Amino acid sequence: MTKPENEITWKDLEIGFIVTEPGNASQYKTGDWRSQRPIIDKEKCNKCTLCSIYCPEGCIEQTDEGYFEANLFYCKGCGICAKECPKKAITMVEEEE
């Protein structure tokens, strides 16, 4: 869709809310659901990739430095990465903004 979702009016919708653009779920900001965000301690991280594999949202990507970072547009703050990290390198911190 061309407009941000919070600006779409009822008149902009297709009949019966039919979606004519495939793959537009990627535009949906599930990051809104988050109450905690994962913070990675690079001192402890050994770049094992387990956080990325366990992430149910598939939103943890490898950076150019080889570390892993959650894409906060999608990250729901579930904390599975922090729970699974064998090095305890990930801490969940309250979202306060």
Add this chain to the structure above:
Amino acid sequence: MAKRVGMEISVAISEVVKLANADVIAAYPITPQTHIVEHLAKLVADGELDAEYIPVESEHSAMSACLGASAVGARTFTATAGQGLELMHEVIYVASSMRLPIIMTVVNRALSAPLSVWSDHSDAMSVRDTGWIQIFVENGQEAIDNVICAFRIGEDRRVLLPVMIHLDGFHLSHMIEPILLPEQDEVDKFLPKNDYPLPLDPAKPVSMGDFAPPVIYSETKWAQEVNLRAAKEVILQCWNEFGNHFQRYYSPVECYHCEDADVLLLTMGSFSETASMTIDKMRKEGRNVGLLKLRLWRPFPFDEIRQAVKKAKVLIVLDRALSFGGPGGPVCSEIRSALYDEENKPKVVSFVGGLGGRDITVADFEEIVNKGIEISQKGSNKEFEIFGVRE
């Protein structure tokens, strides 16, 4: 020219579904709707109707199959009654929300328990707020005429909504009546082909019935509401054009001797036939009474109701369903609320009767009118009167 035939109304409905050239019928037989789907199955099996007949394992599946069929742009028909309508319930909302023009005859039947196969409107009232266009018919001719109209209304690009035609079980479904059955070319001239604008099509993929987070759900519901209200104009146009083609005109509210009437009775469905006989009798005796027949139930005809009752002193509404622990009759409750802010309005008296197939005779209607007038004068501390229950 239309043939005048003596035909069971259920069979006549199947015959017009054939004349409408339905593509898909998915249905599960249930009393008193059975004859409609039985005859349609026969028409398909005999090669008289070129359609897919899907004999599903439940009404929930029937409506689900109808969703899929309608979504690819097929002209889709089903029928059910009472418990079947209840089993279908969640999918009924999906049909209207997805704007799929499925046509369904609901052969009204009382709900269990205790088990009853006989007629009242409790099944219809349970689907009142599902977003379908809903029309109540009074006799066989109205039933078949409105099934033809339903296809044209529902499939109209300005509407694209499913339509329920409500007809009373047994009193209508199993009655043999003289019916003017139109010819194929007459129906073809009146009913254009179904042309759903955004069908499921591999060449141009769309997704239907999508997920809607809080940021968009309200917009989808408002779009649906605006659309259902706007459908009234198309319904009126369709009925008018149907009249021009077939010389039978329909309206949301039909007035029978009510122009100068002080006292109005309001009924919905087959009981309107009996009630009009009561009006004839009372008119002959010099009584100033009239009858309103409510035909269009959704979208509710607010303006027409207000217009029709504004000169009357008393309005007596008969409901064939009970809103337990609430206002009594659902129809009366809506009419009261439609009139609440009007300056000139009649006193409204609510009766509930005819439950589970209990008959209301010409004499009974006379008693209802007389009692209604008495209540309007003396007042009552009850929300509604139950008619004909032994104390």
